[in-house]
Amino acid sequence: xxxxxxxxxxxxxxxxxxxxxxxxxxxxxxxxxxxxxxxxxxxxxxxxxxxxxxxxxxxxxxxxxxxxxxxxxxxxxxxxxxxxxxxxxxxxxxxxxxxxxxxxxxxxxxxxxxxxxxxxxxxxxxxxxxxxxxxxxxxxxxxxxxxxxxxxxxxxxxxxxxxxxxxxxxxxxxxxxxxxxxxxxxxxxxxxxxxxxxxxxxxxxxxxxxxxxxxxxxxxxxxxxxxxxxxxxxxxxxxxxxxxxx
Amino acid sequence: xxxxxxxxxxxxxxxxxxxxxxxxxxxxxxxxxxxxxxxxxxxxxxxxxxxxxxxxxxxxxxxxxxxxxxxxxxxxxxxxxxxxxxxxxxxxxxxxxxxxxxxxxxxxxxxxxxxxxxxxxxxxxxxxxxxxxxxxxxxxxxxxxxxxxxxxxxxxxxxxxxxxxxxxxxxxxxxxxxxxxxxxxxxxxxxxxxxxxxxxxxxxxxxxxxxxxxxxxxxxxxxxxxxxxxxxxxxxxxxxxxxxxxxxxxxxxxxxxxxxxxxxxxxxxxxxxxxxxxxxxxxxxxxxxxxxxxxxxxxxxxxxxxxxxxxxxxxxxxx
Ligand SMILES: Cc1cc2nc3c(=O)[nH]c(=O)nc-3n(C[C@H](O)[C@H](O)[C@H](O)COP(=O)(O)OP(=O)(O)OC[C@H]3O[C@@H](n4cnc5c(N)ncnc54)[C@H](O)[C@@H]3O)c2cc1C
Ligand SMILES: Nc1ncnc2c1ncn2[C@@H]1O[C@H](COP(=O)(O)O)[C@@H](O)[C@H]1O
Numbered sequence: 001x002x003x004x005x006x007x008x009x010x011x012x013x014x015x016x017x018x019x020x021x022x023x024x025x026x027x028x029x030x031x032x033x034x035x036x037x038x039x040x041x042x043x044x045x046x047x048x049x050x051x052x053x054x055x056x057x058x059x060x061x062x063x064x065x066x067x068x069x070x071x072x073x074x075x076x077x078x079x080x081x082x083x084x085x086x087x088x089x090x091x092x093x094x095x096x097x098x099x100x101x102x103x104x105x106x107x108x109x110x111x112x113x114x115x116x117x118x119x120x121x122x123x124x125x126x127x128x129x130x131x132x133x134x135x136x137x138x139x140x141x142x143x144x145x146x147x148x149x150x151x152x153x154x155x156x157x158x159x160x161x162x163x164x165x166x167x168x169x170x171x172x173x174x175x176x177x178x179x180x181x182x183x184x185x186x187x188x189x190x191x192x193x194x195x196x197x198x199x200x201x202x203x204x205x206x207x208x209x210x211x212x213x214x215x216x217x218x219x220x221x222x223x224x225x226x227x228x229x230x231x232x233x234x235x236x237x238x239x240x241x242x243x244x245x246x
Numbered sequence: 247x248x249x250x251x252x253x254x255x256x257x258x259x260x261x262x263x264x265x266x267x268x269x270x271x272x273x274x275x276x277x278x279x280x281x282x283x284x285x286x287x288x289x290x291x292x293x294x295x296x297x298x299x300x301x302x303x304x305x306x307x308x309x310x311x312x313x314x315x316x317x318x319x320x321x322x323x324x325x326x327x328x329x330x331x332x333x334x335x336x337x338x339x340x341x342x343x344x345x346x347x348x349x350x351x352x353x354x355x356x357x358x359x360x361x362x363x364x365x366x367x368x369x370x371x372x373x374x375x376x377x378x379x380x381x382x383x384x385x386x387x388x389x390x391x392x393x394x395x396x397x398x399x400x401x402x403x404x405x406x407x408x409x410x411x412x413x414x415x416x417x418x419x420x421x422x423x424x425x426x427x428x429x430x431x432x433x434x435x436x437x438x439x440x441x442x443x444x445x446x447x448x449x450x451x452x453x454x455x456x457x458x459x460x461x462x463x464x465x466x467x468x469x470x471x472x473x474x475x476x477x478x479x480x481x482x483x484x485x486x487x488x489x490x491x492x493x494x495x496x497x498x499x500x501x502x503x504x505x506x507x508x509x510x511x512x513x514x515x516x517x518x519x520x521x522x523x524x525x526x527x528x529x530x531x532x533x534x535x536x537x538x539x540x541x542x543x544x545x546x547x548x549x550x551x552x553x554x555x556x557x558x559x560x561x562x563x564x565x
Contacts, residue, residue, distance in 0.1 A: 013493050013513045017382040037494055093348065094357070117344075119380050119493055125360050128316060128348030137426040138316045140345040143487075153429075157488065158341040160439030163314075167426035177494065178487055209357035213373060214386045218519070224526070224536050229545030232557035235525070238541060240561065243523045245502045246469075 001056035001147075001169070003047040004109040006100050006130070007039040007075050008090070009068045010120045019215045026120075026215070035071040038115025038175055040078070045180035047113050048079045050147055057081050061103055063096045065089055069198065076193035077185035083196070088203040091211065093121075097129030098206035104134060112172045116141050124174075131172035139165055143178040248274050248281045249332035250300065251323050253340060257290045261442050262338035262398075264298050264405035269365070269398045270336045271299025271409070277369050279333070283412065284326050286319060287311030296412025298405055303414045304330075310421025313428035316345040318421045324353040325419055332393065334372075339397040340441070347397045356393035363402035363499075363520075366394075380493045380516035400441045401499045440491065443472035446500045446521070448491060450476040450514075452507015452528065452547055456484035461551045462506060468558045474498070476508050492517035507547045510535025527551065 011017070012032040020027045034040075047058045060075040062068045063086040072083045086099040104112050112134075117124040124140070131138030143162070144155035150169040155162050157176050185193075227235045239246045250270035252263035267283060274281035283300035285292045288307055295303040304326055311318065323346070327335050335350060337343045339361040351358035359374050366374040372389040374396065440446065447466040449459065459473075466473050473489060480490035491498055493516035503521035507528065508514060515538050518524070526539040527550050536542045543550050 011379070013380075013516070017379045019383075092357075094352065097348065097352070121378055121385070122376075122380060122497075123360050124344040125348040125351075125358060128345050129352050130348075131316065132320065132349040132352040135317075137424065138345055138349065139426065140316075141341055156341070158431075159441055160437065161431060161433035163428055164430035164432075165426055166429050171426070177490070209351075209355075209391050210359060210387050210389050212385045213388050215378070216375075216384045216386070218382075218384065221524075221538055221540065224539040224542040226542045226544060229543050229550050229553075232543075232550070232553040233560070235541060235543065235554060236557045236561045239502070239523070239525070243502075243540065245523050246558070246561070 001050060001054060001111065002107070002109045003050065003056065003058050003111045003113060004100070004104050005039065005044050005047050005058060005060045005075070005080065006112065006114040006126065007044065007060050007062050007071060008036045008115070008118050009033050009062065009064055009071050010036045010118055013037075013119065017217070023215045024213070033067065033071065035074055036115050036118045038117065040075070041182040042175035042177065042179040043113040043115050044075055044078060044080065045183050046145055046175060047111075048183075049180060054147070059084060059109070061086065061100055063088060063090045063099050063203075072198055073193050074185060076196045076198070077189040078183050079189060081196065083198045085198060085200050086203050087200050092208035093123045093125040094129055094210075095206050095208045097126045097133060099203055100126070101130045101133035102204050104130065110169045114172070114174045116174045116176045127172055127174040134170070134172065137167045137171040138174075139167060139171060140174045141176045142173050143176045145173065145179060247330055247332050248279050248334045248336060249323075249327050249330055250281060250283050250336045251346070252283050252285050252295055253338050253342060254285060254287065254289050257288050259289070259294060260338070260340070261405065262340050262343070262400055265400065265403055266336050266338045266398045267295055267298035267300060268403055268405045271406075272365055273334065273336075274299070276365060282330060284323060286322055292414050293411040297407045297409050299409055300412050303412045304417055305414050306417050306419045308420045314342050315424045315426055315428075316349055317424050317426075319346055320349040320353055321422050322419055323350050326417070327354060335393070335395045337395070337397040339399045343397045347395055351395040354393050354395065355391060356395045357389035357391040358395035359387045359389065360397045361399045362396050363399045377520065381497065381519050382516060399499065401444065401501070438472050440472050440474055440489070440496050440498055443498070444500050445469045445471035445502045446474050446498060447471045447504045447506070448474035448476070448508060448518070449479060449485070449506045450508030451478050453479075458548070459485070461548065461555070465504070465551055465555045465558075468555055468562065469502075471504075476514055505535055505539075506551060508535060509533050510538060527554075
């Protein structure tokens with residue numbers, strides 16, 4: 001089984017978000033970047049488990065500039081066999097998906113795993129787009145995956161429950177919590193990652209279909225109204241009459 | 247024209263479907279376009295789409311659409327979109343909707359923006375705002391293609407039942423066979439799922455252990471609320487994982503979010519800070535959550551929560 005795992009670079013969850021150039025660009029000054037948690041913790045690890053159980057190859061692919069190499073090396077340290085970095089600044093879901101699909105097709109991968117969403121642009125779009133370009137089934141929000149030969153049984157999170165889906169290889173899957181247990185790279189993994197292939201390739205040139213014109217920060221909340229712990233009638237009154245929510 | 251794909255469950259229109267219709271209607275009014283609804287699979291009253299804003303409901307009643315499949319659904323949605331000459335296609339930002347937005351957009355060679363919470367600010371270039379950086383900012387997106395595909399964030403707007411029943415046009419377009427099939431659905435019955443909930447009562451490590459959740463559930467009961475929790479609570483197995491809200495859990499935007507014994511870490515806030523009203527109950531007046539709250543109670547939750555429940559009961563009894 002050849003599995004392609006798409007990993008993206010996102011700001012650390014504690015990063016303070018700010019913008020420059022008249023609020024048209026994300027201010028990366030002082031921001032730490034990490035591998036998108038869903039990609040690292042679940043998509044990548046489940047792919048590695050499948051390889052460990054039944055052999056095969058796990059390749060990570062990231063669409064990004066040279067500053068992505070750090071997260072790609074981490075994915076190699078966690079256990080991926082090799083990596084592809086498509087050398088372009090990712091500007092929208094479609095142009096990213098087109099690159100991922102291109103490599104899935106030309107190098108004959110059987111499965112493509114992604115995270116359920118990136119925590120920066122929160123699109124939840126790339127996976128469906130890759131699946132559509134490849135004309136493969138897409139199982140989103142997977143929290144359990146069993147593979148029996150070429151038949152997969154997947155549990156996916158839906159509102160208020162879990163849906164069990166059966167499909168066959170090849171398919172695209174997006175990973176949610178519980179699909180696997182997070183792995184921390186060990187020293188041996190980190191050393192080995194240095195010699196694993198990281199292939200930097202040129203993009204196919206598919207154009208973006210959307211662009212961000214401007215960013216805004218949410219309005220600060222006006223300061224909190226404190227209610228005495230002995231006076232819950234007052235809180236109920238405020239919620240009813242002032243917030244008009246009860 | 248604007249095509250709204252209306253999600254159903256057991257033949258009934260979902261709340262998310264009503265919200266998508268309301269969004270479509272408002273956009274149609276603003277842009278001077280018509281708004282039609284598409285319903286897939288058997289449905290008890292497809293004409294009801296009219297009440298929420300569609301001028302016509304296109305109904306493909308084939309039972310092959312009862313189980314969800316992203317390819318089958320994409321075939322039908324794009325078939326109708328092309329036939330009708332849709333320039334805007336509106337979906338819901340639900341589990342199924344998220345499997346569709348990207349697919350439908352690629353098929354229509356359209357740009358797409360998922361999880362929008364507001365109407366587009368302009369039609370040319372098509373510009374629409376959505377949350378970014380897990381609720382820490384907003385981004386105004388421009389769609390650069392002639393067709394736009396959007397998905398509407400849950401609870402972003404109230405469904406408005408201001409119209410009348412719409413004429414239903416039945417269309418023959420049988421579901422195409424697909425390589426994936428739903429074999430089982432396990433649903434927790436009787437509870438409003440978190441992404442749809444308008445009132446959420448949420449507990450953190452301050453509750454000390456799963457055995458103490460009774461007071462929180464009592465409060466949720468009187469408010470008809472859905473329960474949620476912080477990540478460490480789910481990770482310790484005190485509560486099921488599907489209750490975990492935040493940056494790495496579910497992002498929600500209810501009308502009222504009551505946070506009990508939760509410190510308000512940045513990753514937690516990212517998933518809940520778009521709630522309309524936030525109430526925080528915490529014994530530590532320095533807890534960061536108070537900075538993101540509208541109303542706060544500094545006190546011991548084991549005393550405050552039962553008092554709040556009693557006060558709500560009293561107020562409900564008084565009418
Ligand atoms: C990459 C990453 C992603 C994360 N994603 C998420 C996420 O999605 N969601 C999430 O929730 N967290 C997330 N976290 C964890 C987050 O950083 C916090 O650790 C977590 O939210 C804290 O949970 P808590 O508020 O329940 O617990 P604590 O921080 O321990 O807070 C407990 C609170 O209860 C109060 N308290 C205690 N006893 C009482 C009492 N008797 N009465 C009243 N108040 C009391 C305390 O004052 C305290 O404020 C993430 C962390 C990382 C690193
Ligand atoms: N620049 C990128 N390079 C590689 N994979 C990506 C990139 N952006 C997004 N992805 C993948 O697509 C998933 C969903 O991202 P999104 O659609 O942006 O929410 C992520 O979890 C990644 O697996």
